[in-house]
Amino acid sequence: MLKEISENAKKLKAELLEFMDEYVYPNEPVFEEQLNSQESRWMIPPIIEELKAKAKAKGLWNLFLPDTEYGKGLSNYEYAHLCEIMGRSLIAPELFNCNAPDTGNMEVLLKYGTKEQKKQWLEPLLEGEIRSVFSMTEPAVASSDATNIQGSIVRDGDEYVINARKWWSTSAIDPRCKVAIVMGKTDPNAAPHKQQSMILVPFDSPGVEIKRALTVFGYDHAPNGHAEIHYNNVRVPVSNLLLGEGRGFEIAQGRLGPGRIHHCMRAIGAAERALELLVKRASSREAFQSRLIDKETVRADIAKSRIEIEQARLLTLHAANKIDQEGAKAARKEIAMIKIAVPQMSLHVIDRAIQVFGGAGVSDDFPLAAHWANARTLRIVDGPDAVHLRDIAKLEIREQM
CATH class of the missing domain: 1.20.140.10 (Butyryl-CoA Dehydrogenase, subunit A, domain 3)
Incomplete structure (x- = not known):
């Protein structure tokens, strides 16, 4: 027998179902029409921000976070019931600020970020004002084994210098994308699972180059998209490192x-x-x-x-x-x-x-x-x-x- 979810979760589930019926399904064709009638498919269709504002006003926002300060205090089990409902529409997760890779990146910042990192990046992500990227997979190696990753993160005084070729970086083409979490090697001589670190890279940093958009069975997934990104001698402050060297x-x-x-x-x-x-x-x-x-x-x-x-x-x-x-x-x-x-x-x-x-x-x-x-x-x-x-x-x- 399935475990009961809390009254709070039941209430949110009912409100979410109502929102999907009233706003999401009817506006899927509106989204497609706006996306295809714009000057570029990489512009944000107005309906997305309109529906985000409606969801936020109704309190259907950051549902994935168990933290009561930022989220709704739902357990993974409770949120799973809501996540299934969002999965019925490809445009729905973003409307509730519950879309990947932002959810994972917000969880990383919440768990491992410093006070300054949270102020600069977590807060605008929580508000749905910006988008983010998680750059881990590389085209030159079998990234199913993450110890293969060759991207480098080398300390030089008060900065780290990043050189990496990454791909399948979701949301990289989104014009709202402002930051990437990049995984690379800080110590190639350490034990295999201690070589990697993660670091925050502002997306407007010199040397961040989007090489191309990638499609999935012909779908470009605009306006978010997936990209191959080259990080060419990108310099960021030492304070941008997450948690510490070797803890990727x-x-x-x-x-x-x-x-x-x-x-x-x-x-x-x-x-x-x-x-x-x-x-x-x-x-x-x-x-x-x-x-x-x-x-x-x-x-x-x-x-x-x-x-x-x-x-x-x-x-x-x-x-x-x-x-x-x-x-x-x-x-x-x-x-x-x-x-x-x-x-x-x-x-x-x-x-x-x-x-x-x-x-x-x-x-x-x-x-x-x-x-x-x-x-x-x-x-x-x-x-x-x-x-x-x-x-x-x-x-x-x-x-x-």
Whole structure:
């Protein structure tokens, strides 16, 4: 039996559902229309800031933060229920200031930032005034093993000099992007997991060069986007270092645990919406003298989808609850399990919906294709399936032996 969420969480959930129905779904086509009618796709459609203001005014803001000073005091388990709802729309998370990579970066600054770093970067991020980047992955190495990262962070007097080639830096092309958290090596001779550090790089620093925008199955994800960035002899003050030299992996682990819950719950929300669209479409279309909804194959797809969604949701909520009760380190196996199971489930369900929609399913007339492309990336981001399978097996063997 699922654990009850608090009255506060129930209230926020009800308000969030109402906001999605009243403002988000109706404005998805408005967003697309504004985005495509602007001089550049990298300008912010006005509807985004309008809806952010409405969400903020209603108190649906920074829901992901358990800190009562900045967030709503929700546990990971409670926020997971809200995160699923946001995942039903690709534009929704930003409207509530709950979008990646800003959520993870805000958590890093909240946990590990100095008073000055929080004042300069955390506060405007909390207000939704700026965007941020997390620069970790590199094109020249297999970044699934983060010890491979070659970007360098070298101290020179009162400054650090950063040289790195990074890619898949989400939000880098967003005109509101003002800061990056960059991971690189401060000591190549230290133990493998003590070589890396993280540092704050103002995005207007000399030497920060956006080389190109990257697409995902042809989607540019404008106006936020993903980019390849070169950091060429970028100099920042020593005070921009996060936590200390050699503590990059420590920060990464603190950042990734809750973030994987968020990714998975959003993927479950996308699957739920796909199943709803499948049922609605199948109810309204006929082929070979009967409605699609009456075909045995379609009904089997509906049944399989419901089973898989429920399994994925229960597993993810279990992982979220374990983080709350015992910490992210103790929930490492459960987090790895959902990171494999949920994106695959979401892909299966969305694919079934696409099949029922036919040609319309792979078009931009419906959100299915975009959700499928987004779900497919989740099998890579925050660690590919192979890495998580290795970790699950290692932890299972250790427990049994």
